[in-house]
Each structure stands twice: as structure tokens, then as C-alpha cells.
Amino acid sequence: MAFYGNLGAQGFASQTLAPRTIAAPYAGATVGTVSGYAPQVAQPRAYAAQPTFTSQPAFAAQPTYAAQPTYIQSGISSLAPRAATVLGSTVLGAAQPVRISQPVAAAPTKPEGNFKVCVVGGAGGIGQPLSLLMAQCPLVSELAIIDLNVAMVPAEGVQADLSHIEGKCKVTSTVLVLNEDKAIDKAADALSGCDLVLVPAGVPRKPGQDRKDLLNINCDIAKGTVEACAKYCPNAVVALIVNPVNSVVPAMCELWKKAGLDPRKIVGISTLDVVRANKFVQEITGMPCSIPVIGGHAGKTILPLFSQDPAGASIPGDMIPELDERVQNAGTEVVKAKNGKGSATLSMAYSGARLGKAVLSGLAGVPVIECAYVESNMFGGPYFASQVEFGREGVMRILPIGDLTRHEEARLEELLPILQDEIQDGLEYAATREFAQ
Numbered sequence: 001m002a003f004y005g006n007l008g009a010q011g012f013a014s015q016t017l018a019p020r021t022i023a024a025p026y027a028g029a030t031v032g033t034v035s036g037y038a039p040q041v042a043q044p045r046a047y048a049a050q051p052t053f054t055s056q057p058a059f060a061a062q063p064t065y066a067a068q069p070t071y072i073q074s075g076i077s078s079l080a081p082r083a084a085t086v087l088g089s090t091v092l093g094a095a096q097p098v099r100i101s102q103p104v105a106a107a108p109t110k111p112e113g114n115f116k117v118c119v120v121g122g123a124g125g126i127g128q129p130l131s132l133l134m135a136q137c138p139l140v141s142e143l144a145i146i147d148l149n150v151a152m153v154p155a156e157g158v159q160a161d162l163s164h165i166e167g168k169c170k171v172t173s174t175v176l177v178l179n180e181d182k183a184i185d186k187a188a189d190a191l192s193g194c195d196l197v198l199v200p201a202g203v204p205r206k207p208g209q210d211r212k213d214l215l216n217i218n219c220d221i222a223k224g225t226v227e228a229c230a231k232y233c234p235n236a237v238v239a240l241i242v243n244p245v246n247s248v249v250p251a252m253c254e255l256w257k258k259a260g261l262d263p264r265k266i267v268g269i270s271t272l273d274v275v276r277a278n279k280f281v282q283e284i285t286g287m288p289c290s291i292p293v294i295g296g297h298a299g300k301t302i303l304p305l306f307s308q309d310p311a312g313a314s315i316p317g318d319m320i321p322e323l324d325e326r327v328q329n330a331g332t333e334v335v336k337a338k339n340g341k342g343s344a345t346l347s348m349a350y351s352g353a354r355l356g357k358a359v360l361s362g363l364a365g366v367p368v369i370e371c372a373y374v375e376s377n378m379f380g381g382p383y384f385a386s387q388v389e390f391g392r393e394g395v396m397r398i399l400p401i402g403d404l405t406r407h408e409e410a411r412l413e414e415l416l417p418i419l420q421d422e423i424q425d426g427l428e429y430a431a432t433r434e435f436a437q
């Protein structure tokens with residue numbers, strides 16, 4: 001294990017995003033002292049400890065209790081004694097209180113909040129399951145879905161469907177007519193009051209398409225959304241899924257800054273890389289884990305730091321290069337298996353919801369640490385994915401990357417120039433454009 005030193009010391013110092021106004025309780029805070037909460041390192045297993053989550057399914061598994069009285073009320077007296085015999089381990093009869101089944105806790109139940117979330121592209125492959133997961137989140141009381149009139153399912157249909165799910169979340173939908181409507185003209189109701197805007201709206205890369213062509217198309221789509229956020233919900237965290245994330249995030253963040261807004265609110269979602277690294281390590285070791293993934297969010301710019309988790313560190317060194325490549329290319333596994341009918345949607349929706357919940361938890365005053373691709377002066381910047389702390393204002397703190405092995409060190413040197421080129425594409429896009437007012 002080598003301490004990583006030759007790419008600039010700034011990579012190790014924990015960066016507090018100081019030049020901007022930071023809410024007083026967070027400024028200069030260290031882990032463990034922020035508002036009295038220790039930031040949670042978000043990982044699936046962290047939720048298992050919550051008693052309310054584990055106690056609920058027992059009720060849900062017994063729906064037949066509520067149905068029983070109809071036998072007795074039906075007047076078919078010969079059935080009544082049977083209804084009073086054993087069902088499972090409980091004896092039912094007229095004297096027994098009827099127990100009504102409880103809603104299934106399909107997601108963590110803490111912390112709670114009443115945040116408004118918008119999913120732009122919410123009727124798409126990622127957008128639908130992402131909307132489902134956010135509608136179940138105990139931090140969300142309103143979910144707005146925006147999509148085009150040409151979406152594979154009408155956004156109103158997704159709204160109607162999700163509106164039948166138990167819980168407090170109110171769901172609305174807004175439809176934009178392709179090549180006619182702009183979000184800045186039509187999405188005022190959907191975006192006003194939003195705390196978090198998740199953006200999977202975009203088009204996938206077509207075979208033979210140049211990277212810059214895709215970049216310009218998806219940046220134009222993202223710009224339409226982000227400029228409307230700047231107008232209607234300038235304090236919201238805007239979390240971008242649309243690819244290429246390495247370039248779209250810098251482009252949108254620079255435009256956001258040109259409009260005088262706080263760059264801590266623009267976040268590139270790289271969580272899928274973390275989720276995949278965790279899964280692949282657990283497959284090998286049988287242990288749950290939390291692997292930080294740094295750099296960027298495409299190909300070689302994805303750098304999982306297996307050495308920084310006990311399960312990951314237990315994997316023999318000669319297996320690491322192959323495992324590293326598997327995380328980098330995992331998207332291709334899904335594209336091939338879907339045989340031309342889409343890319344990662346379900347695992348991406350899971351990952352987007354995980355990041356979205358981390359952001360909302362931070363806004364609710366319970367800081368959470370997750371990897372994300374954000375404005376950062378790590379290694380000369382200006383954008384880098386690493387562990388960040390989400391708090392009351394969005395990205396509150398960028399954590400140091402820690403010790404690297406020789407393999408990780410070499411990979412970091414390899415990825416930095418690639419990432420720089422992709423960032424540059426985004427900066428060039430932003431240099432020649434402004435948000436519409």
C-alpha cells in the first residue's frame with residue numbers, strides 16, 4: 001500500500017467548499033460534529049438496523065384476517081365454524097378482534113420529511129422505476145413527473161399508476177410536446193418548490209454516433225431542464241443521470257454558476273459504479289461492503305478503490321485488475337443481455353434513488369456520505385468523483401481519497417488526462433451558451 005503523493009497534495013486535504021456561503025452549523029465541520037449527527041456512509045446494509053423496517057412485513061403477510069368476517073356475515077352458517085378454526089397459528093372467531101393488514105415497508109422508514117422531488121424523463125426506462133422508488137421514500141411528500149408527449153408510456157399514466165401506491169406521496173405529471181414546449185415555459189408548477197430534481201431525461205448513444213454529437217444533444221436536453229430549475233427552484237439539488245455525465249455535469253454546473261447560483265447544488269450521479277463494485281465484491285467474498293469509486297463516470301475514468309474496504313481488501317491482488325475492468329465495463333454486460341432493447345435502467349434507478357435519498361437526508365439535517373461527481377479541485381479539478389458529504393445545502397464537504405495501492409495509483413494517473421478531456425468538452429459547451437430567462 002502506497003500513500004499517494006505525486007499528483008498533488010490537494011488530493012488529500014478534505015475540502016470544505018469555503019468560498020461560498022455555507023450554513024453556519026456546517027462550516028468547517030468535521031465528521032461526527034455536524035449538527036450533532038455523525039454522517040451516515042450510505043450503504044444498503046445500514047438500513048437493516050432500523051427496527052420499524054423489520055417489524056412491518058409480519059402484518060402484511062396476514063391479509064386474510066380482514067377478509068374473514070365476510071364468511072360470517074354471508075349467513076352460510078356451515079362455513080362459520082370453519083372460519084373459526086385455525087388459520088396459520090391464530091384461532092379466528094367472532095370474539096377475535098379483526099386485524100387490518102398494514103402497508104408493506106418496501107423501503108427504509110427513517111428519516112422522514114416532506115420534500116418535493118421532480119423526475120425529469122420520469123416516464124422513461126430509468127425514470128419509471130426511479131419514480132416508483134422516490135414515491136415510496138419517507139422523505140418525499142410530492143413527486144412531479146415531467147416527460148415528453150413521445151415517451152414510451154404517457155407521463156399521466158405513470159402518474160395515475162403511482163398515485164395508487166399507499167402512503168403520503170402526491171404524484172403529478174407534466175407533458176412537454178417534443179420540439180415545441182420548453183420546460184421554462186411549461187414546467188413552472190412541476191418545478192416550483194422542488195428540493196431535488198433527478199434528471200434521467202436524455203437519449204442513449206446510437207451505434208456509430210460521435211461522442212460529441214451525443215454530448216451536444218444530451219446537453220441541450222439537460223440545459224432545457226436545468227435553466228427551468230434555475231428559474232423555478234434555484235435552491236434545489238439538481239442530480240444528473242444523463243450521459244455523458246463526465247461532460248454534461250461540468251457544462252450544466254458552469255451555466256448554473258454563470259446564472260449566479262450555488263454549484264454545490266449540481267451533482268453527477270455516479271452511484272451505479274459504487275453499487276456494482278459493492279455487488280461484485282460481495283459475490284466474491286460473501287461480505288457486504290462499501291467501496292468508494294472515484295474519478296469519473298465512464299470507462300477508464302471509473303476507479304474503484306477496493307483496498308479501502310475490508311471485504312475488497314481481502315481479495316487477492318492478482319484478481320483486482322479484472323474486477324476493476326468489470327466495474328468499468330459493467331454497463332456493456334447489461335446492454336448485451338438486453339440485446340439492443342435498452343441499457344441499465346433498474347440498477348440505475350436503484351442507484352439514483354440511493355443518491356436521491358442521501359441528498360434528502362442531508363437536507364433534512366442527517367448528513368450522509370456518498371460518492372458523487374461534483375465540482376472539486378481534487379487533482380487540479382475542476383470536476384471529480386469522490387466521497388462527498390451531503391448536508392443542508394447540498395454538497396457540504398469533499399472527503400480526501402486516502403491511501404492508494406500501486407494499482408490504484410497507476411490507474412489514477414491513467415484516468416486523469418482522459419477525464420480532463422471530457423471535462424473540457426463540457427466547459428466548451430457552456431462557454432458559448434447562457435440559460436434562457
Ligand code: NAI
Nearest residue numbers: 121123124125126147148151200201202203241242243348
Ligand atoms: P429512455 O429513452 O428510456 O428514457 C429517457 C426519457 O427522457 C424518455 O421518456 C424521454 O421521452 C425523456 N425525455 C427526453 N427528452 C426530454 C426532455 N427534454 N424533457 C423531458 N423528458 C425528456 O432512456 P433511459 O434508458 O431511461 O436513459 C436515460 C439517460 O440516462 C440516457 O442519457 C442514458 O445514457 C443515461 N444513463 C445513465 C446512466 C448512469 O449511470 N448515469 C446509466 C444508464 C443510462
